[in-house]
Amino acid sequence: MTGIRVALVDDQAMFRRGVSMIVRSQPDLQVVGEAGDGEQAIALVEREHPDVVLMDVRMPVLDGVAATKRILGDAAARGETGPRIIVLTTFDLDADAAAAIRAGASGFVLKDADPDFLIAAIRTVHAGTAVVAASATRALLERFEPVQQRPVPPEFETLTGRERDVFALAAKGLSNSEIARTEYVSEATVKTHISNVLTKLGLRDRVQLVVFAYENGLVDR
Known part of the structure; x- marks a missing residue:
């Protein structure tokens, strides 16, 4: 049983290692690769076809919002839905989170979130449900998107x-x-x-x- 295929994208290797340990601890989750920036993330998704991508929003070379647009845009051009993307943010209700949701991400999770919440978020988006409620999405867009x-x-x-x-x-x-x-x-x-x-x-x-x-x-x- 391979389980849910997860890709980790963050420019901090130590953070990726910690998240990888959390994900690998679950029998139904599998880490299929890691990337340190948005360009590497795009290549990783094309190569490994993960079900869920954990994407940091602030990274060098190409940030998480731009990478999310590219990944989902490329999938749409092929007539595919692409992976579910959860963006990882430092601050709740910030402009980057709003931009990521607009770009097609299925939700966002704070980097200091409880490990159990992160695991639940992965399973939730894989099942087809967004992590962020519609009411929270509206609050995000009202605050940052005219x-x-x-x-x-x-x-x-x-x-x-x-x-x-x-x-x-x-x-x-x-x-x-x-x-x-x-x-x-x-x-x-x-x-x-x-x-x-x-x-x-x-x-x-x-x-x-x-x-x-x-x-x-x-x-x-």
Whole structure:
């Protein structure tokens, strides 16, 4: 059993060694390689095809945000989803974290986080769920990313009226249960609408839904 394939990217060898020991201690996780900067990270991903990448945001040569864009952009060009990327930050709710989420990262983890939290984060993003909640994503973008006013994307026009209502509430960071209470429907119905919205807009998760809303100026519409 090979388990979840994890790549470690950080310019500090000692930090990588510590994280590697934590990851390797789990029977369902496997470290497939390490890199010390963004350029090395891109080569590592192309060579080893990890499931999850732990990516430092501040590195020489190429930073983690730029590397995340390149890795996921290259995967998209090949018609693939690419690895799930968790960025490692020193400060909570900073501009780099916001930029990384916008670039396509599935979440961020503080470098001083508890080892159990890091392990849980790896398993969570591998299962297809973002580490950062939609509400936290909204808070990040509101603090560091101005809303862009752009024409409504054509794919947004394919949403039904109810799907647009659910989209708007999800973009505000509401949970499924909160949306269900607001719309007077069941949580199962909300999950169905969210799934349809993500499929029609070509998004991976609720975090990317919030980013889509901000990138296209749909937050307050």
